[in-house]
Amino acid sequence: MTVVESLTPRHGLRVLITAGANGIGLAIAKAFQEAGARVHVCDIDTQALASLPEGISHTVADVSKEEDVDRLFQDVVSLGGLDVVVNNAGIAGPTAGIDEIDNDAWTRTIDINLNGQYRVAHRATPLLKESQGLLINLASVAGRLGFAYRTPYAASKWAVVGLTKSLAIELGPEGVRVNAILPGIVRGPRIEKVIEDRAVKRGLSYAEMEQENLSKISMRRMVEPSDIASMALFLSAPGGSNVSGQALSVCANVESL
Known part of the structure; x- marks a missing residue:
């Protein structure tokens, strides 16, 4: 096998x-399909699911609901097994001081960002053991850096990194690899909303807040959803076969948040 083939x-x-019908999830889904994979996604956005490229199958499912995850894996049976699972579903959570965040907002952020990954990993692991496959958990640079006014989000993403490293040790002897991808500031509607909310909280204009964010990135630029998809493909290729237990930042080197 040549290096290029690997x-x-x-x-x-x-x-x-x-969460494969929008944003990073959709970019990953398209990339795998273009690479010849059979792809199934879930999402709560029914309109986006209806617009998926032909050939990508789907389930309407919210990973915070056990019954939805059960239904998702009933549908996944049609693939005849799983080689790669990308735990991408997550929400931004509230932007507020810790004394202002209510219990419901905190709990929902943790339930989707962390407990949702548990629910999917719990159901997917027997299938990945059969295929000696790969689990990719989407975390964030907020899983390695402190993030003021975004504590539930940051706490959940640090936990995802811990989940990843623990599962890599647990499942490695059975041939299953587990890695986390930590996106930085990814261009798109989601980050625009985050910047807007933080600008309001800080009393800054949107442009000032965006520039402050970019100033904390050594390459002074956002990353694209396709950058995250490229990392997922690499981890799934033969060249990534000895990469496990890693928290891989794709962020143009975010230095602080």
Whole structure:
């Protein structure tokens, strides 16, 4: 196998991506499909699911609901197994001081960002053991840096990194690899809302808040959803076969938040 061939995922991989109808999840789904994978996604956005590229199957599912995850894995049976699972579902959570965040907002952020990843990993692990496959958990640079006014989000993402490293040790002897991808500031509607909310909290204009964010990135630029998809493909290719237990930042080097 040449080095170039080692960077190409095997044709016909069976791939599940949560929250795969928009943003980073959609970019990952399209990338795997283009690489010849059979792709199934779940999402709560029915309109986006209806607009998925032909050939990507889907389930309407909220990972914070046990019954939805059960239904998702009933549908995944049609793939005949799983080689790659991308735990992508997550929410931004509230932007507020810790004394202002109510219990429901905190609990919902943790339930989707962390407990949702548990629910999917819990159901996917037997299938990944069969295929000696790969679990990719989406965390964030907020999983390695402090993030004022975004404590539930940061706490959940630090926990995802811990979940990833623990599962890599647990499942490695059975041939299953587990890694986390830590996106930085990813261009798109979601980060625009985060910047807007933080600007209001800080009493800054949107442009000032955006510039402050970029000034904390050594390359002074946002990353694209396709950058995250490229990392997922690499981890799924033969060249990534000895990468496990890693928290891989794709962020243009975010130095602080």
